[in-house]
Amino acid sequence: MVIDPRTIITVDVEEWFHGHNYLDLVPADKWDGLESRVRQGMELCLDLLDRHQVQATFFVLGWTAERHPEVVRDILAAGHEVACHSYSHPVVFEMSEDDFREDCLRARDALGKAGAAGVVGYRAPSFSITPVVHHYLKILQECGFTFDCSIFPVRHPRYGQPNSPREPFLLGKEANSLVVVPMPTWRVLGQNIPYSGGGYLRILPWQAFKILRVLAARQGIPCIVYLHPWELDSFKPRVGQSKATSLRSQGGQSSMPLKLDRILKQGDFETLGQYVGRLRKAGTLPIRAV
Numbered sequence: 001m002v003i004d005p006r007t008i009i010t011v012d013v014e015e016w017f018h019g020h021n022y023l024d025l026v027p028a029d030k031w032d033g034l035e036s037r038v039r040q041g042m043e044l045c046l047d048l049l050d051r052h053q054v055q056a057t058f059f060v061l062g063w064t065a066e067r068h069p070e071v072v073r074d075i076l077a078a079g080h081e082v083a084c085h086s087y088s089h090p091v092v093f094e095m096s097e098d099d100f101r102e103d104c105l106r107a108r109d110a111l112g113k114a115g116a117a118g119v120v121g122y123r124a125p126s127f128s129i130t131p132v133v134h135h136y137l138k139i140l141q142e143c144g145f146t147f148d149c150s151i152f153p154v155r156h157p158r159y160g161q162p163n164s165p166r167e168p169f170l171l172g173k174e175a176n177s178l179v180v181v182p183m184p185t186w187r188v189l190g191q192n193i194p195y196s197g198g199g200y201l202r203i204l205p206w207q208a209f210k211i212l213r214v215l216a217a218r219q220g221i222p223c224i225v226y227l228h229p230w231e232l233d234s235f236k237p238r239v240g241q242s243k244a245t246s247l248r249s250q251g252g253q254s255s256m257p258l259k260l261d262r263i264l265k266q267g268d269f270e271t272l273g274q275y276v277g278r279l280r281k282a283g284t285l286p287i288r289a290v
C-alpha cells in the first residue's frame with residue numbers, strides 16, 4: 001500500500017455474553033435476563049480515548065443500540081465514528097443470504113433510531129465472513145455500507161480467510177464499490193501472524209506486540225487494534241466455563257488497560273472511515289471480484 005500506515009483503534013460494542021465463547025452457555029433468549037455491563041466498559045473505554053485525545057471507530061451491535069441508545073449518543077458526542085457490528089451477533093457463515101441482508105438492515109435501523117443514521121462501516125461478529133460466504137460482501141454494498149472490516153487472513157478454528165489478500169481492496173470497478181480492509185497480520189515464512197486485538201493482544205507480551213506492529217507496518221499494514229468494552233471491565237461472569245474457554249475470553253484481561261494506554265501514547269491515529277477515505281483518494285486500491 002502506498003499510503004503510510006497509521007494506528008486505528010476499533011471497538012466492538014457488545015455485552016460480555018455476546019462473545020462466541022459464551023454462545024452455548026447463554027442462548028439469545030436468556031440475554032435480557034443477564035447483567036448488562038456495556039455501559040461500565042464503555043465509560044472506561046471512552047475515558048481512556050479522551051485522555052489521549054484519540055478518535056476511534058465503534059462497531060455497535062443493533063441489539064445493544066436498542067437497549068442502550070445513550071451508549072451510541074456518548075460515542076457520537078465524543079466525536080468518534082459509529083459503525084455496525086450486526087444486529088444480534090450471529091456468525092455470518094451460518095446464515096442464508098436473505099437472513100444476512102435482514103440482519104444488516106435491522107442493525108442499521110436500530111443504530112439510526114439510537115442517533116447514528118446512515119452508518120457506512122461493517123464488521124461481522126467473530127470475523128465470520130469466511131470463504132464460503134465471501135460473496136455476501138456484495139450484500140453489504142446493497143445495504144448501504146461503503147467499507148468492511150470483517151476479513152481476518154489467518155487460520156483459526158472458527159473464522160479466517162488465510163488466503164485472502166492482506167491489504168485493502170475494492171469489491172468492484174465502480175468508484176463507490178465497497179472497500180474491504182482485512183485485519184492486520186505480519187507475514188513470515190508463508191504464514192500470517194495476528195497480533196493486534198482481542199485474545200492476541202491480551203495474551204501477547206507487550207514487547208512482542210511492539211515488534212509485530214513494527215514488522216507489519218514495514219509491510220505497509222496499519223495497526224488496527226480491536227477490543228471490546230468487556231475487556232476493560234473487571235466484572236467476572238458467574239457463568240461456568242471450561243479452562244480453555246476462560247483463557248480465550250478472559251486470559252490477559254488485566255493487562256488490557258495498560259497495553260491500550262501505552263498504544264495510545266504514541267503514533268498517528270485515524271478512524272477506519274478516515275483511512276478508507278485516504279485509500280479512495282490515493283486511487284491505488286486493487287480491484288477484486290466478489
Ligand SMILES: [Zn+2]
Nearest residue numbers: 012014125126
Ligand atoms: Zn463481537
